[in-house]
Amino acid sequence: MNQGFDKETFKKSVIYNVKNLFRKTIDEASPEQVFQAVAYAVKDVIIDEWIATHKEYEKQDAKTVYYLSMEFLMGRALGNNIINICAQKEIKEVLDEMGFDLNVIEDQEPDAALGNGGLGRLAACFLDSLSTLGYPAYGCGIRYRYGMFKQKIENGYQVEVPDNWLKDGNPFEVRRSEYAMEVKFGGYVDTEWEGHNNHFVQKGYQSVMAVPYDLPIVGYGNNVVNTLRIWDAQPINTFSLEAFDKGDYQKAVEQENLAKNLVEVLYPNDNHYAGKELRLKQQYFFISASVQRAVKKYLEKHDDIRKLHEKVVFQLNDTHPTVAVAELMRILIDEQGLSWDEAWEVTTKTCAYTNHTIMAEALEKWPIELFSRLLPRIYQIVEEINRRFINEIQKRYPGDNEKIKKMAVVYDGQVKMAHMAIVGSFSVNGVARLHTEILKHQELKDFYEMMPEKFNNKTNGITQRRFLLHGNPLLADWVTDKIGNEWITNLPHIERLAVFADDPKCQQEFMNIKYQNKLRLAKYIKEHNGVEVDPRSIFDVQVKRLHEYKRQLMNILHVMYLYNQLKNDPNMDMVPRTFIFGAKAAAGYRIAKKTIKLINAVADVVNSDKSINGKIKVVFIEDYRVSNAEIIFAAADVSEQISTASKEASGTGNMKFMLNGALTLGTMDGANVEIVEEVGEEYAFIFGMSSDEVISHEKNRDYNPMTIFNEDQDIRRVLMQLINGLYSPEDSELFRDIYNSLLNTKNSDRADTYFILKDFRSYAEAHKRIDKAYRDEKWWAKAAMLNVAHSGKFTSDRTIEEYVKDIWKLEKVKVEL
Ligand code: 26W
Numbered sequence: 001m002n003q004g005f006d007k008e009t010f011k012k013s014v015i016y017n018v019k020n021l022f023r024k025t026i027d028e029a030s031p032e033q034v035f036q037a038v039a040y041a042v043k044d045v046i047i048d049e050w051i052a053t054h055k056e057y058e059k060q061d062a063k064t065v066y067y068l069s070m071e072f073l074m075g076r077a078l079g080n081n082i083i084n085i086c087a088q089k090e091i092k093e094v095l096d097e098m099g100f101d102l103n104v105i106e107d108q109e110p111d112a113a114l115g116n117g118g119l120g121r122l123a124a125c126f127l128d129s130l131s132t133l134g135y136p137a138y139g140c141g142i143r144y145r146y147g148m149f150k151q152k153i154e155n156g157y158q159v160e161v162p163d164n165w166l167k168d169g170n171p172f173e174v175r176r177s178e179y180a181m182e183v184k185f186g187g188y189v190d191t192e193w194e195g196h197n198n199h200f201v202q203k204g205y206q207s208v209m210a211v212p213y214d215l216p217i218v219g220y221g222n223n224v225v226n227t228l229r230i231w232d233a234q235p236i237n238t239f240s241l242e243a244f245d246k247g248d249y250q251k252a253v254e255q256e257n258l259a260k261n262l263v264e265v266l267y268p269n270d271n272h273y274a275g276k277e278l279r280l281k282q283q284y285f286f287i288s289a290s291v292q293r294a295v296k297k298y299l300e301k302h303d304d305i306r307k308l309h310e311k312v313v314f315q316l317n318d319t320h321p322t323v324a325v326a327e328l329m330r331i332l333i334d335e336q337g338l339s340w341d342e343a344w345e346v347t348t349k350t351c352a353y354t355n356h357t358i359m360a361e362a363l364e365k366w367p368i369e370l371f372s373r374l375l376p377r378i379y380q381i382v383e384e385i386n387r388r389f390i391n392e393i394q395k396r397y398p399g400d401n402e403k404i405k406k407m408a409v410v411y412d413g414q415v416k417m418a419h420m421a422i423v424g425s426f427s428v429n430g431v432a433r434l435h436t437e438i439l440k441h442q443e444l445k446d447f448y449e450m451m452p453e454k455f456n457n458k459t460n461g462i463t464q465r466r467f468l469l470h471g472n473p474l475l476a477d478w479v480t481d482k483i484g485n486e487w488i489t490n491l492p493h494i495e496r497l498a499v500f501a502d503d504p505k506c507q508q509e510f511m512n513i514k515y516q517n518k519l520r521l522a523k524y525i526k527e528h529n530g531v532e533v534d535p536r537s538i539f540d541v542q543v544k545r546l547h548e549y550k551r552q553l554m555n556i557l558h559v560m561y562l563y564n565q566l567k568n569d570p571n572m573d574m575v576p577r578t579f580i581f582g583a584k585a586a587a588g589y590r591i592a593k594k595t596i597k598l599i600n601a602v603a604d605v606v607n608s609d610k611s612i613n614g615k616i617k618v619v620f621i622e623d624y625r626v627s628n629a630e631i632i633f634a635a636a637d638v639s640e641q642i643s644t645a646s647k648e649a650s651g652t653g654n655m656k657f658m659l660n661g662a663l664t665l666g667t668m669d670g671a672n673v674e675i676v677e678e679v680g681e682e683y684a685f686i687f688g689m690s691s692d693e694v695i696s697h698e699k700n701r702d703y704n705p706m707t708i709f710n711e712d713q714d715i716r717r718v719l720m721q722l723i724n725g726l727y728s729p730e731d732s733e734l735f736r737d738i739y740n741s742l743l744n745t746k747n748s749d750r751a752d753t754y755f756i757l758k759d760f761r762s763y764a765e766a767h768k769r770i771d772k773a774y775r776d777e778k779w780w781a782k783a784a785m786l787n788v789a790h791s792g793k794f795t796s797d798r799t800i801e802e803y804v805k806d807i808w809k810l811e812k813v814k815v816e817l
Pocket of ligand 1: 116270272273362649651
């Protein structure tokens, strides 16, 4: 409950907002308009806490983390903000009194989808935890005009539709034009002799104004409000025809276009580097603005720039913000007059880097030509960083040219962002224990050998405030009823549920809540897909970005296999199963898009086949995103986490399922390893090769899927159905490329790179265990409850505390109103 919250004032505020914004009385307002009015009323409450928080930070001169990220996958703000100001009960009542349903009002808000998947959502969870724990923090990113595309499914195919999320404005944002920063691109560098130093000046450049928009990040019940600062691009001079001669005219038009294009759209690639010039511009744009602003803010209260690291830390969310290393060097040398050595000392005490993937195709490497043309001064600095680092390598490994080849920041005509991030940071962390070990001993082995002290692990986490308290109110209330509400800010406390796991009454209550949540999802599926699903069937769910390494293909091939078995024996004894998928594919990722088509094609055949008595249903949920994810996790029985071992850095969906009482069907990959460690292997369904086995096959190149194809007739039958038209009567060649990806007969080296056939039998056998286990209702209820009870480790509050202790060294701040 919120002590100071006054329902009457709030009601008046909503009515006033409707009038003021829309010239309407409350009874005339549409749900969308009521959403806007309520959001502004909530902002009124937040604003005072926001101001108070920043006053307190200034008073305490607190050290601040700047979480630099190309992506923040925030989802909706209203519901979360209402929960975090602890006024949910009151606001629900006010709206009830006015004849509105809070859920319907919340559904009016578009998702803020400024991110692709795991990396962006992690950033959002981290901000929630930072505020809730009371640590001074800014999220720094880009205010994309268009976020992650909306996905439509047409004739089984993914169609991308622009996400115009700002079209009705964003009630929570505040434009802060007084903090605008100029960002310069292109031109050339002039060297001027100044006394006894060279001075470097960028000339002939184009520039844009970076204008920040601030969004409040509300802590849970503690009056702390941090800021997500996202930058918009504006042309420098509003462009006036007469004022320019011919040369300037051209430049003015170009500057205007640069500003227009810069923040237009989020790149929808996840784990795949495309090398697009505009993306590097986006990176430098938001980094230059954020770093300039951070330094300026520091200098308002401090006079010794050499101590910047005592008050500021930059966390680089993957390599995308790595240009921060060179930009900070530029500011310190060119603008603050530090020597190279002094500047390097400050920079390498201020920057820290998180690695989120080992996928080789995700590595950002910019061609020198592009990089130096766009960022001439920054490139000079990168070259000098590289020159000095190569000296270090030579000192450490005299005569070893292989090391230089493998580790240099600039090599083979390319700037390697991961190498620059490691060299320029004092901390390098992976996102789950297994992932960090793989980084240390495989991918980043050479760096680990040379600078072991930088490497550390920070296993990911999620915020229970969004993914249980908001997303699953029935279970949240039940948990609170059983053990009190401390879990909301101290998730390990949820372990106290374990004592109820054997209690038949609790088991029943728990499974009844799961059933209610399955009804809610079934209703959503009926409304959005027109498919009827049985809430008594097992809800077996795989929701995440579509990627070959995540192996949605293995999942759907297994559905085809089960369907074959049912066709052979329609009386086969199995618990009815609903296979639920949700996934966006990068717009240019052909085989991923084809996999979506395959899932929908299988769904069409299976769902309409009366002969199998509804024992299998397949549903592809359109436009998987944060807001429908909350509903999906709450309703899941089985959580599919089936990546090829070693490929999934952590996964965070796995944690959201666990928190909501789903059992993991997974490989020993990413954070699955730690999930199983917490809950116990007997309460999860683990299958497949270990990461060591996978890595060894990759090294020895000794895997040939053809052997399996020849020896296993069930697998062969499924694969043949990809090319015999069973699922594509109009065009039996439609799925030929998927077939080839598994069995490329000409080049067995490039076939089934993700070991789907290799793991298939073990996967099918794990599914059998699930079928058997689900029949024992008591066991299942107990296992599901124990998953919830042992999810405590996976709160992002724990992750943030570890970052603070080992990397950021922040102090908690208390805010009184
Ligand atoms: C340059 C293109 C690009 C875009 C996004 C390359 C790489 C990315 C991200 C790093 C991909 C990503 O989201 N990685 C995910 O990060 C999560 C948070 O740490 C992990 O839980 C996931 O396992 C990892 O795939």
